[in-house]
Amino acid sequence: MLAAERRDHLLDMLARQGKIVAKDVAAELGISEDSVRRDLRELAAEGLCQRVYGGALPASPAVADYAARQSVTPDGKRRVAAVAAGLVRPGSALILDGGTTALATARALPPDLDCTVITHSPTVAVALVEHPRAEVILLGGRLFKHSAVTCGAAAVEAAQAVSADLCLLGVAGVHPDAGLTTGDAEEAAMKRALAARSAETYVLASSEKIGTASRFRVLPWEEITGLVTDAGPGHPVVRAVTSRGVQVLQAG
Amino acid sequence: MLAAERRDHLLDMLARQGKIVAKDVAAELGISEDSVRRDLRELAAEGLCQRVYGGALPASPAVADYAARQSVTPDGKRRVAAVAAGLVRPGSALILDGGTTALATARALPPDLDCTVITHSPTVAVALVEHPRAEVILLGGRLFKHSAVTCGAAAVEAAQAVSADLCLLGVAGVHPDAGLTTGDAEEAAMKRALAARSAETYVLASSEKIGTASRFRVLPWEEITGLVTDAGPGHPVVRAVTSRGVQVLQAG
DNA sequence: ACGATACATGCAGAAACGTGCAAGAACGCG
DNA sequence: CGCGTTCTTGCACGTTTCTGCATGTATCGT
Numbered sequence: 001m002l003a004a005e006r007r008d009h010l011l012d013m014l015a016r017q018g019k020i021v022a023k024d025v026a027a028e029l030g031i032s033e034d035s036v037r038r039d040l041r042e043l044a045a046e047g048l049c050q051r052v053y054g055g056a057l058p059a060s061p062a063v064a065d066y067a068a069r070q071s072v073t074p075d076g077k078r079r080v081a082a083v084a085a086g087l088v089r090p091g092s093a094l095i096l097d098g099g100t101t102a103l104a105t106a107r108a109l110p111p112d113l114d115c116t117v118i119t120h121s122p123t124v125a126v127a128l129v130e131h132p133r134a135e136v137i138l139l140g141g142r143l144f145k146h147s148a149v150t151c152g153a154a155a156v157e158a159a160q161a162v163s164a165d166l167c168l169l170g171v172a173g174v175h176p177d178a179g180l181t182t183g184d185a186e187e188a189a190m191k192r193a194l195a196a197r198s199a200e201t202y203v204l205a206s207s208e209k210i211g212t213a214s215r216f217r218v219l220p221w222e223e224i225t226g227l228v229t230d231a232g233p234g235h236p237v238v239r240a241v242t243s244r245g246v247q248v249l250q251a252g
Numbered sequence: 253m254l255a256a257e258r259r260d261h262l263l264d265m266l267a268r269q270g271k272i273v274a275k276d277v278a279a280e281l282g283i284s285e286d287s288v289r290r291d292l293r294e295l296a297a298e299g300l301c302q303r304v305y306g307g308a309l310p311a312s313p314a315v316a317d318y319a320a321r322q323s324v325t326p327d328g329k330r331r332v333a334a335v336a337a338g339l340v341r342p343g344s345a346l347i348l349d350g351g352t353t354a355l356a357t358a359r360a361l362p363p364d365l366d367c368t369v370i371t372h373s374p375t376v377a378v379a380l381v382e383h384p385r386a387e388v389i390l391l392g393g394r395l396f397k398h399s400a401v402t403c404g405a406a407a408v409e410a411a412q413a414v415s416a417d418l419c420l421l422g423v424a425g426v427h428p429d430a431g432l433t434t435g436d437a438e439e440a441a442m443k444r445a446l447a448a449r450s451a452e453t454y455v456l457a458s459s460e461k462i463g464t465a466s467r468f469r470v471l472p473w474e475e476i477t478g479l480v481t482d483a484g485p486g487h488p489v490v491r492a493v494t495s496r497g498v499q500v501l502q503a504g
Numbered sequence: 505a506c507g508a509t510a511c512a513t514g515c516a517g518a519a520a521c522g523t524g525c526a527a528g529a530a531c532g533c534g
Numbered sequence: 535c536g537c538g539t540t541c542t543t544g545c546a547c548g549t550t551t552c553t554g555c556a557t558g559t560a561t562c563g564t
Contacts, residue, residue, distance in 0.1 A: 003552070004304035005271055022510080032554050037511070053510065053561065099299065100311060122374030122390060129400050138374060138402050140392025140410050146300070148381050150390050158392050172299040183298040212297040255542075274520080284544050289521075305520070305551070 001029060007039055014049055014058055021055040046078075076206035076230040076251075081105040083251040084168050084204050084228050090114050092165040095194050096124055098149030099170035101204045103127060109134070118162050120190060121149045137162065144186065151186040159193040167198030171218055174205045174227070176240035178213035179220050188216040200225040202249070207231040210238065221246050258283070259291055266301055266310050267382070273307040328458040328482040331503040333357040336420050336456050336480050339501075342366050344417040347446050348376055350401030351422035353456045355379060361386070370414050372402045372442060389414060396438065403438040411445040419450030423470055426457045426479070428492035430465035431472050440468040452477040454501070459483040462490070473498055 006029065014020055022040065026033040044051040050059050081104035088094050091114055096102050098121030106117070106127045113134055119125055120139040128136045139162075141155025150158075169191050173181040180203055182188050195201040201224045210231045226247035231238050233250060242248050258281065266272050274292065278285040296303040302311045333356035340346050343366055348354050350373030358369070358379045365386055371377055372391040380388045391414075393407030402410075421443050425433040432455055434440050447453040453476045462483045478499035483490050485502060494500050 002271060002273065002304055002306045002309070004302075004309055008309075033510085034554060035552085038553085041512090122377045125374045125395050126378065126400060129395070129397050132397065136395035136397075138390070138392045138395050140390045140402070140407075143377050143381070143388035143390050145381050145384065145388075148378060150392070155392075173297065183300070208296070208303075214298050285520085286522095286544065287542090290543090293522095 001031070003039075006031070006035070007043065010036075010039055010043065010056075011048060014056065019055060019057055020049075023054075025055075076208070077101050077104050078108075079230045079251040080204050080206050080228050081108045083249055084202065085109050087166060087168070087202060087228075087249075088113065088115060089165070092116075093118065093163070095119070095162070095164040095167040095198050097121065097167075097169045097191060097194060097204075098124060098147055101170045101206060102168060105168055105204065116164075118164055120151070120155055120159070120194070123148055144184070146184065147187060149187070149190070151184075151190045155190055156193045159190070159197055162197055164198045165200065167195050167201040169195060169201060169203050169218070169224075171203055171205060172209065173213040174203070174210050174229070174237065174241070175213040176237055176244075178217070180218040180224070181214040182216055182218055183214045185216050188218045191218045195219055195223065202226045202228055205229045205231075207235075210235060255291075258287070259295065262288075262291055262295065262308075263300060266308065267384075271307060271309055272301070275306075277307075326458070328460070328503075329353050329356050330360075331482045332456050332458050332480050333360040335501055335503040336454065337361050339418060339420070339454060339480075340365065340367060341417070344368075345370065345415070347371070347414070347416045347419040347450050349373065349419075349421045349443060349446060349456075350376060350399055353422045353458060354420060357420060357456065368416075370416055372407055372411070372446070373400065374402075375400055396436070398436065399439060401439070401442070403436075403442045407442055408445045411442070411449055414449055416450045417452065419447050419453040421447060421453060421455050421470070421476075423455055423457060424461065425465040426455070426462050426481070426489065426493075427465040428489055428496070430469070432470040432476070433466040434468055434470050435466045437468050440470045443470045447471055447475065454478045454480055457481045459487075462487060 010020060022033050022036045026036045040049065040051055040056045043049045047059055049056045077100060080101060084105045085108035088109060093116040096106060096117055096119040102121065103124055106124045109131060111131055113131060116135045117128055118137045125136050125138045128134050139150055139155050139158040141150035141158060142152045144151045171180045172183050203224050205227060207230050210229060221244045224246065226249055227241060228249045228251055230251040238248055262272060274285050274288045278288045292301065292303055292308045295301045299311055301308045329352060332353055336357045337360035340361060345368040348358060348369055348371040354373065355376055358376045361383060363383055365383060368387045369380055370389040377388050377390045380386050391402055391407050391410040393402035393410060394404045396403045423432045424435050455476050457479060459482050462481060473496050476498065478501055479493060480501045480503055482503040490500055
């Protein structure tokens with residue numbers, strides 16, 4: 001049993017039965033109570049649950065299943081998402097990419113935010129159903145299984161018909177020389193099309209992406225407004241990017 | 253064993269069992285754990301999986317809402333969905349509506365079914381990500397919060413561009429006189445547009461819908477091929493509908 | 505107040521990790 | 535065909551991380 005898997009299991013159980021008894025779950029998973037306690041302590045530190053004597057309770061009833069859905073979102077991504085969500089102005093139009101970071105950003109938006117969100121990710125669209133005042137425009141097209149977003153000619157065409165104030169893009173790799181890259185050519189084209197329809201474009205990249213490069217170039221540095229990352233300002237790649245005139249927003 | 257082959261095997265395993273344990277897969281494939289780790293590192297860099305201590309977990313949002321997939325579908329709906337899924341021929345094109353019954357149908361499709369699915373429901377689209385051989389076309393447009401499907405002019409227009417062999421529609425009410433109805437005018441229009449693009453149209457209605465009517469008419473009886481329901485053949489509404497020449501498929 | 509249970513902390517063995525390195529295969533080129 | 539280059543792969547090493555146990559402390563129920 002993987003540690004991360006155990007963590008997910010705990011959150012899942014928390015969402016489903018509303019509580020966790022350390023002793024029981026230890027017996028159920030065949031691990032020591034100490035490990036359970038350790039996990040619960042960490043989850044509580046991240047605000048995903050409320051630690052109580054004997055086990056844990058959901059952080060708050062409202063976020064019970066919210067937490068479970070965030071379970072696979074690592075810490076860095078969540079911080080990046082929080083900063084990215086802060087960039088969105090009420091009343092503005094936002095283009096939101098697919099991918100886990102963009103999804104986390106959607107969930108990090110204030111629940112009653114009044115704005116228009118344009119996305120090619122059905123997952124993001126579904127997540128935004130819970131934001132009653134947000135108008136969601138879904139760009140149709142062929143669904144790419146790999147990343148669960150629409151891509152291809154039809155999707156790019158649909159993107160041409162919209163325009164926005166702000167575009168938040170996720171990428172697979174951020175490298176000083178290679179620039180912003182992703183693993184699929186269609187995806188790269190779609191991201192380019194999205195960025196082209198927005199006045200400003202920020203790239204979201206948690207630290208594990210920093211310094212890596214994938215096969216397909218999305219955009220050169222000149223065409224983005226800024227980078228949101230949780231990698232420290234001292235990180236060599238961050239410094240290199242900054243020296244190229246890219247605004248770097250710290251999600252520390 | 254080729255490197256690319258190994259990579260595929262890892263992704264396949266990830267999709268199938270939801271996790272990878274580096275040690276196990278190394279033993280299974282007869283290669284060193286180092287190679288497995290290297291592969292996982294690269295896959296993670298491309299965003300294809302999430303690296304965790306001891307192995308890897310899926311990064312795909314599709315598998316992330318595993319919990320949602322486990323949510324309970326009432327028995328009647330499930331039976332209706334099973335019968336509806338049986339109507340889909342391999343190699344054909346299918347239009348699938350939104351709503352819980354349609355979603356259950358999507359999940360009831362054989363996992364390796366080779367077909368094209370056209371839908372205006374992002375939820376259905378996401379559910380179908382797990383069907384590797386199904387091509388999913390998502391109809392874009394404005395998202396209706398209430399039912400989480402795209403509706404409106406843009407969505408209807410997108411629907412005009414497709415055509416299919418079979419259309420499976422959910423409705424809110426099935427009544428002998430009022431016909432097939434739903435609670436929103438835009439939704440009704442969208443459903444009409446979908447049915448118009450398909451050679452055959454079946455309506456899915458679990459028994460609690462039978463005999464009720466909502467405000468907006470979707471289609472008259474003449475324009476549908478059949479009705480799939482779990483209400484018994486002796487049910488007065490079912491008998492009335494049958495007498496109007498509608499084929500009724502029993503999901504008992 | 506007291507026993508029982510849960511807890512945090514420190515510790516040690518074990519497992520997993522990243523890196524450097526060298527042997528070997530695949531490849532391109534002369 | 536031979537040679538050098540590049541890429542891959544497995545091994546060795548030192549490092550980090552995890553996990554269960556032991557200890558002493560805090561909290562709960564009675």
